[in-house]
Amino acid sequence: MDSQGGGFGAGDMTAAQHVRLAGGGAVAPVAPVTAHHRDDLMIGEVIDISGSASRILIDAATIGQLSSSTDMAVAMAGQVGAQVKVRVGNVWLVASIRDQKLHDNGQGVIVASIDFLGEGDEEKITGRIHNFRRGVTRYPIPGGKVYAATSADLKQIYAADERAHVEIGTVYPTKDIRGSLYVDAMLGKHFALLGSTGTGKSTSAALILHKICELAPQGHIVMIDPHGEYSAAFKGTGALFDVDNLAMPYWLMNFEEHCEVFVTSDGRDRQADCDVLAKCLLQARQKNRLAEGMSKITVDSPIPYLLSDLLNILTNEMGRLDKATSSAPFMRIKGKIEEMRADPRYNFMFSGMLVADTMAGFLGKIFRLPSDGRPISIIDVSGVPSDITGVVVAVLSRLTFDYAIWSRGEPQRPILLVCEEAHRYIPAKDVGQGQAVRKILERIAKEGRKYGVSLGLITQRPSDLAEGVLSQCGTIISMRLNNERDQHFVKAAMPEGARGFIDSIPALRNRECIVCGEGVSIPIRVYLDTLEEDKRPASSDPLFSKLWRESGGEDEILERVVKRWRSQGR
Numbered sequence: 280m281d282s283q284g285g286g287f288g289a290g291d292m293t294a295a296q297h298v299r300l301a302g303g304g305a306v307a308p309v310a311p312v313t314a315h316h317r318d319d320l321m322i323g324e325v326i327d328i329s330g331s332a333s334r335i336l337i338d339a340a341t342i343g344q345l346s347s348s349t350d351m352a353v354a355m356a357g358q359v360g361a362q363v364k365v366r367v368g369n370v371w372l373v374a375s376i377r378d379q380k381l382h383d384n385g386q387g388v389i390v391a392s393i394d395f396l397g398e399g400d401e402e403k404i405t406g407r408i409h410n411f412r413r414g415v416t417r418y419p420i421p422g423g424k425v426y427a428a429t430s431a432d433l434k435q436i437y438a439a440d441e442r443a444h445v446e447i448g449t450v451y452p453t454k455d456i457r458g459s460l461y462v463d464a465m466l467g468k469h470f471a472l473l474g475s476t477g478t479g480k481s482t483s484a485a486l487i488l489h490k491i492c493e494l495a496p497q498g499h500i501v502m503i504d505p506h507g508e509y510s511a512a513f514k515g516t517g518a519l520f521d522v523d524n525l526a527m528p529y530w531l532m533n534f535e536e537h538c539e540v541f542v543t544s545d546g547r548d549r550q551a552d553c554d555v556l557a558k559c560l561l562q563a564r565q566k567n568r569l570a571e572g573m574s575k576i577t578v579d580s581p582i583p584y585l586l587s588d589l590l591n592i593l594t595n596e597m598g599r600l601d602k603a604t605s606s607a608p609f610m611r612i613k614g615k616i617e618e619m620r621a622d623p624r625y626n627f628m629f630s631g632m633l634v635a636d637t638m639a640g641f642l643g644k645i646f647r648l649p650s651d652g653r654p655i656s657i658i659d660v661s662g663v664p665s666d667i668t669g670v671v672v673a674v675l676s677r678l679t680f681d682y683a684i685w686s687r688g689e690p691q692r693p694i695l696l697v698c699e700e701a702h703r704y705i706p707a708k709d710v711g712q713g714q715a716v717r718k719i720l721e722r723i724a725k726e727g728r729k730y731g732v733s734l735g736l737i738t739q740r741p742s743d744l745a746e747g748v749l750s751q752c753g754t755i756i757s758m759r760l761n762n763e764r765d766q767h768f769v770k771a772a773m774p775e776g777a778r779g780f781i782d783s784i785p786a787l788r789n790r791e792c793i794v795c796g797e798g799v800s801i802p803i804r805v806y807l808d809t810l811e812e813d814k815r816p817a818s819s820d821p822l823f824s825k826l827w828r829e830s831g832g833e834d835e836i837l838e839r840v841v842k843r844w845r846s847q848g849r
Contacts, residue, residue: 320345322357325365325423326390333374333395333418335363335425339387345427355452356427360783360804362436363393364408364428365419371408372398372415373428373436375802377782396801399435411436413800430456437803445490451791451804458794458805460754462491465798466695466733468753469724473741473769478758479790479807481699481818484737485512486810487756488655488697492516498654499647501679502697503672507661508816509699515813517655518647522626522662528633528641529586532674534560534578535715539670541615548608555608559596563589569636583636586620586629624664628671642682645675646694672704673716680723683730693731696723701736702743717745724751742768754798759787780804 322341327334342357355361359379365372374393382388395418399411407429428436430453437450439459450456472487474480489512492498502509502517510519532540537560542552561576563584570576590613597609619625642648645656663671679696686692698704704716705724723734724747734752741749742764749755749772757773760766770781773795780793780802787793788806795802 320353320356320427320429321424322363322427323389323425325419325421325425328418328421333393335391335393336382337379337389337391337425339389342427350430351452351454352430352433353427357389357391360451360780362396362428362433364426364432365423366401366426367398367417367419367423369401370398370417371401371432372419373408373411373432373801375780397436408432408435411438411800436801440800443494445487445494446808447487447490448792448805448807451806458799458803460487460490460794460798461800462494462798465754465796466693467728468797469727469734469736469751470754470756470796470798471701471736471738471741471749471752472756472758473738473760473765474758474792475761475765476739477789477820478787480737480739480758481508481816482810483756483758483790483792483807484697484699484735485509485814485816486807488513489516489810489814491695492654496652496654497650498695499650499692500655500695500697501645501675502655502657503675503699504657504659505661505668505700505703506818507659508818509657510659511817512814513655513657516653517657518644518653519657519659520645521659522624525627525658526630526633526637526641527628527671527674528583528637529628530564530583530634531581531638531641531678532670533581533677535718536670536673536677537578539673539715540619540667541612543615544608544611548611552608552611555593555596556612559589559592559612560584562592581638583634585634586616586631590616622664625667627663628667642678646679646682646692648692669704669716672698673719676716676719676723680719680727680730680732683727683732687730691731693733695733695735697735697737699737701738701748702740705736705745705748707743707745721745721748724748741765741772744768752796754794754796756792756794756798757781757784758792759789760784 322345323335323337325333326336337357345356346354348354352362356363357376359376361376363374363376365374372395374395377392377394379389379391382390395415397411397413398415399408401407402409433450433453433456437456437458439446439457439461442464443462444459445462446457446459448458450458472480472484474483488500488502491500504510507521510521513519534557537556538553541556542549544552557578561578564570564578564580564582565576566588567582567584569582576582593609593613597606619629645658647654647656658675660668660671676696679694683694698720701720705720706717720734723732727734736744736748736752738744740762741760742762749768752772755769755773757769760769766781766784769784773781780795783804784793790807791804792807793802793804
């Protein structure tokens, strides 16, 4: 056969005849298929072998006959995304069809590219697959027969093994084969959930987290929710925090986070302001009695201090004659601190009540230590003023990582940190505000698994994520992505064997996703389960056609809205 797959060196027979003769005669009529004997389901032959991807010839007439089968897997035989199997010795190789084209010089013959998914042993009596595993030890040779995979085969291929797993939906194209995620493998190497707006991303995230909570009621999950959607979904199983009850002490911030909040200048002035803040912050921390017995205290040490002490130290330092700078940096920092103390929107962080040493209590509350049957804490940052949202997320992320580092040697309590709208916090650009949160989330992506911190990223714009973060995610769950740039970005991050699945990302239905990587044995396309109404996030789109027919009570609505708006409260 030539290198293009365009012809055969076997005289003048057509490609279709060639395929049929390879099977030892014409393919028997199949309507409908019930037998599982492999010769009933032969659809073609291997023509080209190369590493992970190879090519096969398929007889169009045969797959046309199989399309009336009652077995959904067999009815889909030969189509893009369907599975086929090839026998090598006493082992079945399973492959997924990536693309197809009509053969150059044969009527009714299709050339298809396939990606090998793995292999399983042949059951002696039935010829079915069992003991399926990832990877290929022996490749077939050109001329090997290709068969349609049956539902019984797919059940074996997709069956979850004894590892801890959660079932999330039904494997395409079947109606009854369950798709599972291996929890330890998925969380051990981070995961990303991607999908354009309106594809059911929030509901899918809620579904996966609910399943994990059911599996591990003593778990430790922190979910950062920027839109206040998830409180509705986890009111029964989670601890819910927002600006009214978060009570996050300002002194938990490290020096870099302090700079992001209190230093407003740019360029050379910024460096001068940061130097002044570093000096005064250290003195303020050292005034606490907790600091008395400690030999080494830095500006980063989470030791409580009074904002009034910090202001007094700034005033004293400013009055010194031997200071190296003008008074401007001191004035700028003092002005900003006083502004934030006076602004009620920042009370959840800068209230005078938060100066007591509540660190252990705060960590226990946020990380669910102990869980008390509520393994997930939803932190709704929608009410946090936008200029410090990044810092709040940075503090929560860094506390997660630092806790994991300093608790080594203790009984381990791994923590899952889930970050919705991740492209906000780990942007591709590495300049400007918000670098503290970007640095810590990148660090968790690279090093978190060594310390038992898992990262779950949820985003609708994977191409806006910092480069390298997506490739650190061992499991990628992709829903429909409409933007071509996002599709290319995901393609680059997904493993080689999943290429056939990736091409179907723009064509996925709502609530349908492709999962590949560590969390599944082989890449799968899954139609996700329906989530009960009371477990869904509050993220449904408004129905314009219905809501624009309603009227009445607008004056009262406006009055209530303006009142809330002015008081900056809900």
